[in-house]
Amino acid sequence: MNKADYLRMAFFNIKSNPVRTLLTMLGIIIGTACLIAVYALGRGGEWRIRDELQKFGIQRVWVYSCIDQNDQAPALTMEDASYLEQTLKGVESVQPTAYLQAGLKGVVGNAQVQLRGCTWGIEQEEGFKLLSGRTLSFRDAQEARSVIVLPQAVARQLFGEQQAVGQSVGISGIEFRVIGVLQDDSALGSGSTARCMIPLTTMQRYLGRTTIDEIALTLDSGDAVEPVAQVAQQLLDQRYQGQGYFRTVTLSKETQLASNIVLVFLLIIASVAALSLLVGGIGVMNIMLVTVRERRQEIGVRKALGATRRQILAQFLLESVLIALGGGLGGMLLGTGLTLIAASAIGLPVMLDGTVYLAAAGFSAIVGVFFGTYPARQAARLEPIAALRQG
Incomplete structure (x- = not known):
């Protein structure tokens, strides 16, 4: 018998009992389906988690100055941001930021918000969604222009249904021109916790802020987040000769926790x-x-006609593998x-991807070989006369 004969006989024997064959396959069908679904949904879930964390900065390090109880510790300055940008390796960009509580006066109403003084290009790092402007x-x-970018909810609170872009809002007696409106699902938030963006230089020139609250470092690679955070803290400690208290924050632990879950x-x-x-x-x-x-x-009969143990073993093992596959x-x-x-x-x-299907096929074949070996050996060991008599 050649290989084609083995396959024909195996398919014939499998098709002769279709219901029994299907019930036999059922456990393997369920197990393989679970493997496929778990792999795909697990990868999709991990991608979604990383995508959400990416919006907040999976490749970013935030540096803060912790003021002590006597307010003696120095605050961060623009010079600190420039120093870190020039000294640290692997840093793609540096975004110093300052925050200030303020009241905004619009045409329709007023709003209490948190002003965020920041540098240009920050929307590329934090993924803000621009609605208009x-x-x-x-x-x-x-040029330290008096311009402001509002979240959608704040724009509606200040101007109602009117177009906000191009209008002015009053902040501490200074008029700021609205140049853009962001969607409420952006990282700026909405309502009472809304953050409105203005240039950091404008905040320093017109609103009296001389220090900054945080320095965000965007890195070339997410793998270097923790080492860069440690070096940044050491550099600032050395710069202030141990008189300042600085801390760094990353999303490494959150990313690792998500991966573990x-x-x-x-x-x-x-x-x-x-x-x-x-x-x-x-x-x-x-x-x-x-x-x-x-x-x-x-x-x-087959053994009496000259079939060897090896041929009988191969025949039944092939049927087992085909059922499993x-x-x-x-x-x-x-x-x-x-x-x-x-x-x-x-x-x-x-x-x-193709890898999971190849793995599923491999597992199925292994199951067929492993669990089909014993029955096949039992068949191969039967003596011709005893088999004919018992048959």
Whole structure:
């Protein structure tokens, strides 16, 4: 017999009992489907978490000055920001920021907000969504222009349904021209906690702020976040000869925590999938043992005609592997469908690739070989006369 004959006989024997074959495959189908869905949804969930953290700055380090109880510790200055920018390696940009509580007067109403004095280009780092107008420019900062960018809710509170861009708001007796409006789901927030952006140079020139509250460092790589944070703190400690108290904040711990949560989720569901595969493999072994018992006469005839133990072993092992691979293929189709449905329902991206399908096929084949070996060996060990007599 050649390989084609083995395949024809295996397919014939599998198709002769379709219901039993399908029930045998069921455990492998469920296990494989779980593996496919868990892999895809786990990767999609991890991507979504990282994407959300990226909006807040997964590759950023924030530096703060902690004022002591006697207000003796020095605050951060623009010179500190320039010093860190010139000294630190791997820093893509530096954004010093100052905050100031203020009341805004508009055409329709007033609003209590937090002014955020910042440098131009900050929207590229923090992913603000512009609704209308524009954000702060280099010329705004260079010339200390009296311009402001409002969150949508604040613009509505100050101007009602009127177009806010181009109008003016009063801050401490100074008129600021509205140049842009941001969506409320941006990082600036909304309502009483809303932050309105103005140039830092304008805040320093017209509103009396000489110091800054934080320095945000954007790095070339997220892998260097913690080392850069430590070096930045050491540099400032040296700069102030230990008289200042500075701290740095990163999202490394939050990112690691999110990854750990996803990993635990994957391990739990993968354990369920592995258990399903184990149950499916045991089902394959049981059915193959029944098949061997039912086909003893066939085995006796083939051995009497000259079939070797190796040929009988290969025949039954091939049937076991084909059943397992069939269950794996069904699981791939079911898992893909479940992934598409679940991803669409919860708003996750579909993260499927060829690797997971190759792994699923490999696992299925391994299950077929592992659980099919014992029944195949039982068939191969039958003596021709005893098999014919028992058959």
